[in-house]
Amino acid sequence: xxxxxxxxxxxxxxxxxxxxxxxxxxxxxxxxxxxxxxxxxxxxxxxxxxxxxxxxxxxxxxxxxxxxxxxxxxxxxxxxxxxxxxxxxxxxxxxxxxxxxxxxxxxxxxxxxxxxxxxxxxxxxxxxxxxxxxxxxxxxxxxxxxxxxxxxxxxxxxxxxxxxxxxxxxxxxxxxxxxxxxxxxxxxxxxxxxxxxxxxxxxxxxxxxxxxxxxxxxxxxxxxxxxxxxxxxxxxxxxxxxxxxxxxxxxxxxxxxxxxxxxxxxxxxxxxxxxxxxxxxxxxxxxxxxxxxxxxxxxxxxxxxxxxxxxxxxxxxxxx
Amino acid sequence: xxxxxxxxxxxxxxxxxxxxxxxxxxxxxxxxxxxxxxxxxxxxxxxxxxxxxxxxxxxxxxxxxxxxxxxxxxxxxxxxxxxxxxxxxxxxxxxxxxxxxxxxxxxxxxxxxxxxxxxxxxxxxxxxxxxxxxxxxxxxxxxxxxxxxxxxxxxxxxxxxxxxxxxxxxxxxxxxxxxxxxxxxxxxxxxxxxxxxxxxxxxxxxxxxxxxxxxxxxxxxxxxxxxxxxxxxxxxxxxxxxxxxxxxxxxxxxxxxxxxxxxxxxxxxxxxxxxxxxxxxxxxxxxxxxxxxxxxxxxxxxxxxxxxxxxxxxxxxxxxxxxxxxxxxxxxxxxxxxxxxxxxxxxxxxxxxxxxxxxxxxxxxxxxxxxxxxxxxxxxxxxx
Numbered sequence: 001x002x003x004x005x006x007x008x009x010x011x012x013x014x015x016x017x018x019x020x021x022x023x024x025x026x027x028x029x030x031x032x033x034x035x036x037x038x039x040x041x042x043x044x045x046x047x048x049x050x051x052x053x054x055x056x057x058x059x060x061x062x063x064x065x066x067x068x069x070x071x072x073x074x075x076x077x078x079x080x081x082x083x084x085x086x087x088x089x090x091x092x093x094x095x096x097x098x099x100x101x102x103x104x105x106x107x108x109x110x111x112x113x114x115x116x117x118x119x120x121x122x123x124x125x126x127x128x129x130x131x132x133x134x135x136x137x138x139x140x141x142x143x144x145x146x147x148x149x150x151x152x153x154x155x156x157x158x159x160x161x162x163x164x165x166x167x168x169x170x171x172x173x174x175x176x177x178x179x180x181x182x183x184x185x186x187x188x189x190x191x192x193x194x195x196x197x198x199x200x201x202x203x204x205x206x207x208x209x210x211x212x213x214x215x216x217x218x219x220x221x222x223x224x225x226x227x228x229x230x231x232x233x234x235x236x237x238x239x240x241x242x243x244x245x246x247x248x249x250x251x252x253x254x255x256x257x258x259x260x261x262x263x264x265x266x267x268x269x270x271x272x273x274x275x276x277x278x279x280x281x282x283x284x285x286x287x288x289x290x291x292x293x294x295x296x297x298x299x300x301x302x303x304x305x306x307x308x309x310x311x312x313x314x315x316x317x318x319x320x
Numbered sequence: 321x322x323x324x325x326x327x328x329x330x331x332x333x334x335x336x337x338x339x340x341x342x343x344x345x346x347x348x349x350x351x352x353x354x355x356x357x358x359x360x361x362x363x364x365x366x367x368x369x370x371x372x373x374x375x376x377x378x379x380x381x382x383x384x385x386x387x388x389x390x391x392x393x394x395x396x397x398x399x400x401x402x403x404x405x406x407x408x409x410x411x412x413x414x415x416x417x418x419x420x421x422x423x424x425x426x427x428x429x430x431x432x433x434x435x436x437x438x439x440x441x442x443x444x445x446x447x448x449x450x451x452x453x454x455x456x457x458x459x460x461x462x463x464x465x466x467x468x469x470x471x472x473x474x475x476x477x478x479x480x481x482x483x484x485x486x487x488x489x490x491x492x493x494x495x496x497x498x499x500x501x502x503x504x505x506x507x508x509x510x511x512x513x514x515x516x517x518x519x520x521x522x523x524x525x526x527x528x529x530x531x532x533x534x535x536x537x538x539x540x541x542x543x544x545x546x547x548x549x550x551x552x553x554x555x556x557x558x559x560x561x562x563x564x565x566x567x568x569x570x571x572x573x574x575x576x577x578x579x580x581x582x583x584x585x586x587x588x589x590x591x592x593x594x595x596x597x598x599x600x601x602x603x604x605x606x607x608x609x610x611x612x613x614x615x616x617x618x619x620x621x622x623x624x625x626x627x628x629x630x631x632x633x634x635x636x637x638x639x640x641x642x643x644x645x646x647x648x649x650x651x652x653x654x655x656x657x658x659x660x661x662x663x664x665x666x667x668x669x670x671x672x673x674x675x676x677x678x679x680x681x682x683x684x685x686x687x688x689x690x691x692x693x694x695x696x697x698x699x700x701x702x703x704x
Contacts, residue, residue: 059703059704062436062437063436064433064436064437064703064704065703065704066703083439084337084338084439084440084441085337085439086439087437087438087439088337088439090437090439091437092437094433094437095433096430097430097434098429098430098431098433099429099430099431099434100353100425100429100431101429102356102357102358103352103353103356107349107352107353107356108431110349110352111349111350111352111353111431111435112431112434112435112438113345114343114345114346114348114349115346115435115438115440115444115445116335116438116440117335117337118335118345121345156434160438
């Protein structure tokens with residue numbers, strides 16, 4: 001079957017690509033003109049608060065519901081036109097992973113493998129082994145914990161030997177050890193050359209696991225790109241502990257630093273604009289020392305993904 | 321497990337992923353899914369096999385303990401009662417329940433979404449359920465019918481009882497039956513049913529009077545007068561009764577004939593298959609199990625019996641579109657009419673609304689095709 005016409009292969013460099021994707025439910029727009037580009041072989045975070053439209057976007061991508069506008073491709077195949085070909089090497093958990101409780105984990109995978117290519121049933125044991133469920137594979141799923149169902153969900157993704165894994169909130173229900181295992185598993189997928197799209201509202205998990213991120217709110221992608229680059233665009237905050245904060249403030253004001261300076265207990269807080277050269281930290285130290293101020297500590301903080309996310313989604317201090 | 325670096329995208333054509341036809345593996349795993357539903361399977365077996373088995377077992381024991389008080393466990397009449405009265409109705413309900421389960425549990429249990437994500441044609445996912453369900457329901461119905469047939473043949477009475485007349489010879493020709501009636505006029509007149517047609521009042525009407533005395537009733541000026549019937553009058557009436565009842569007698573046996581058992585088994589299977597496919601389509605359309613099961617039970621035990629026998633002038637063609645009526649019209653001869661008992665065998669119901677065999681077949685095929693199409697369409701268009 002020909003799969004390389006220009007129509008089908010939109011881009012080889014992206015595992016997932018959307019242009020102006022729209023999904024409406026009545027008057028509400030759950031996915032609002034989303035442009036997304038997920039590089040191959042990366043862990044990509046799709047980050048947004050509850051109700052931001054993350055799961056809806058995944059459902060549209062996988063053909064679980066129809067888009068109302070825009071175009072999209074998975075692994076270079078235009079979807080939904082070539083959906084069956086695109087999904088050959090895609091594994092996905094959408095929302096909470098639910099299975100037939102009266103069947104064992106292995107039997108559930110047998111049902112799913114039967115719907116895939118002939119080699120898929122041969123991957124069941126390896127998939128169970130990889131997610132650490134081999135010892136419970138013959139137990140009924142009704143006896144599984146939430147975390148075990150998450151693992152079974154990941155095992156079901158592996159049946160197709162996927163190039164692209166789309167995991168929707170995979171950390172839900174996992175204990176700390178389970179979350180650590182899941183992080184390691186996701187990184188190992190990426191190390192094997194697979195692409196992982198991780199949808200989550202857990203900022204810390206995205207920051208720890210992913211290379212790039214898209215921030216979504218109210219159905220729109222607000223920012224996207226490598227995490228390091230995005231955070232480089234955030235303000236630099238410098239905490240200074242010193243002997244005479246008012247004197248230090250006067251000295252720094254005389255130097256015409258491009259920073260907002262405030263006095264606090266035992267020191268100063270300086271906030272520099274984004275992309276400020278870190279040499280400015282050494283300059284602050286030099287000015288204070290030469291002015292006779294004893295400097296006990298200098299600490300520069302780049303904004304975390306969490307504070308940045310809260311800022312860009314305008315939810316700082318508000319309920320989620 | 322191989323990595324993506326080693327494996328190119330497998331062409332979807334290799335596993336016929338876009339084809340609406342399911343693979344053997346898909347069918348077998350769906351079969352496993354249904355078969356492993358223990359509660360459902362137990363309920364279906366109890367209803368379809370357990371109830372007739374218990375009924376027959378009780379009769380076998382009762383007859384063994386007190387043969388003079390309790391008749392044989394098997395025989396033709398028991399076969400008729402169990403098949404037309406029990407297995408026909410319960411077979412449909414059992415099959416419809418299984419169909420409704422097969423058509424809805426993927427949605428309710430969340431497996432539908434996993435299956436759609438595989439990229440497999442949704443039509444193939446739907447059609448995999450058809451053979452999987454039939455692999456359960458067809459043998460289950462067959463076992464129930466075989467149990468009934470086996471007991472009815474093995475424990476059949478040794479002497480025929482027809483219309484309550486014991487020791488009627490089996491397998492007589494019309495002439496033989498008439499001759500037997502002539503030899504037993506009193507028994508024939510008093511126990512064999514007879515439909516009296518209007519006749520001139522001067523002609524005596526020979527009938528059964530008090531204490532099984534046969535009388536000839538003549539009506540003069542509107543006043544009936546009964547006198548003991550003569551031997552020739554009794555014989556003449558016995559011949560009339562025998563002729564009128566011969567069709568019914570000819571289909572009365574000590575035990576059900578093999579041909580009838582096979583035809584009956586296939587007929588009950590057909591009804592069960594219709595029930596399964598309608599249940600599958602309806603539940604897929606509605607996206608749930610309970611309501612479709614209730615609707616189909618109501619359809620089977622209330623709507624069909626009600627509308628199959630009471631013609632409504634302006635709706636008679638709509639009544640003819642009832643699949644229950646259509647299947648009843650292709651019932652094997654030799655069984656009592658379903659849905660309330662046939663008038664021919666003394667049941668309380670009237671005759672079924674008339675319908676040609678061709679129309680009946682068209683109605684059955686239409687029901688199967690339409691419900692399957694609706695279920696498949698909903699499966700293909702539903703949000704997962």
